[in-house]
Amino acid sequence: GQQLNQSPQSMFIQEGEDVSMNCTSSSIFNTWLWYKQDPGEGPVLLIALYKAGELTSNGRLTAQFGITRKDSFLNISASIPSDVGIYFCAGQPQGGSEKLVFGKGMKLTVNP
Amino acid sequence: DAGITQSPRYKITETGRQVTLMCHQTWSHSYMFWYRQDLGHGLRLIYYSAAADITDKGEVPDGYVVSRSKTENFPLTLESATRSQTSVYFCASSPPYNEQFFGPGTRLTVL
Numbered sequence: 001g002q003q004l005n006q007s008p009q010s011m012f013i014q015e016g017e018d019v020s021m022n023c024t025s026s027s028i029f030n031t032w033l034w035y036k037q038d039p040g041e042g043p044v045l046l047i048a049l050y051k052a053g054e055l056t057s058n059g060r061l062t063a064q065f066g067i068t069r070k071d072s073f074l075n076i077s078a079s080i081p082s083d084v085g086i087y088f089c090a091g092q093p094q095g096g097s098e099k100l101v102f103g104k105g106m107k108l109t110v111n112p
Numbered sequence: 113d114a115g116i117t118q119s120p121r122y123k124i125t126e127t128g129r130q131v132t133l134m135c136h137q138t139w140s141h142s143y144m145f146w147y148r149q150d151l152g153h154g155l156r157l158i159y160y161s162a163a164a165d166i167t168d169k170g171e172v173p174d175g176y177v178v179s180r181s182k183t184e185n186f187p188l189t190l191e192s193a194t195r196s197q198t199s200v201y202f203c204a205s206s207p208p209y210n211e212q213f214f215g216p217g218t219r220l221t222v223l
Contacts, residue, residue: 033211042202042214088155098143098162098209099170104154
């Protein structure tokens with residue numbers, strides 16, 4: 001089936017640093033979503049992107065829908081300890097499928 | 113409160129037993145989904161439902177059964193639990209062709 005390549009798989013950063021992660025696919029996607037999962041909880045939607053080239057911010061988070069519709073990135077600026085968690089990208093493939101394809105996640109550790 | 117809830121949050125059972133995991137959403141979303149999350153595999157879709165009485169298989173449906181008699185409920189049943197079904201199970205809901213919202217998860221251990 002379709003897969004999303006999410007990189008890096010993990011990052012260790014110092015509080016205050018910026019972090020960037022991305023997701024790529026060999027297929028075209030209509031929607032890109034970014035989720036965060038805290039330990040013991042379900043994924044929580046951070047940002048949703050619907051148009052190629054779209055750049056959306058949510059506080060310290062910024063995400064973009066790639067022009068080719070095959071990639072997306074998420075930036076976190078000025079990281080804080082509560083940013084710790086696993087970040088997942090997800091996409092709705094072209095063709096109108098209601099099913100999402102998920103990346104395997106990036107584990108973020110923030111050292112105070 | 114509006115949202116999506118799952119019960120139980122934790123469950124320990126034995127091999128061969130039947131187990132039902134419950135999912136309830138108050139948004140009246142048409143679509144509902146069941147995923148399992150395992151280390152190294154990420155989130156994998158088990159079953160999904162487009163509306164009441166409409167269900168379809170996902171990536172890993174074997175050993176699971178679902179039903180959806182009401183829009184707000186989407187129970188997942190393990191008919192005869194196996195150790196390989198030890199996992200964290202997440203339910204999600206969404207309006208058509210839109211973002212999915214996840215429940216808090218059920219951690220299932222099969223001994």
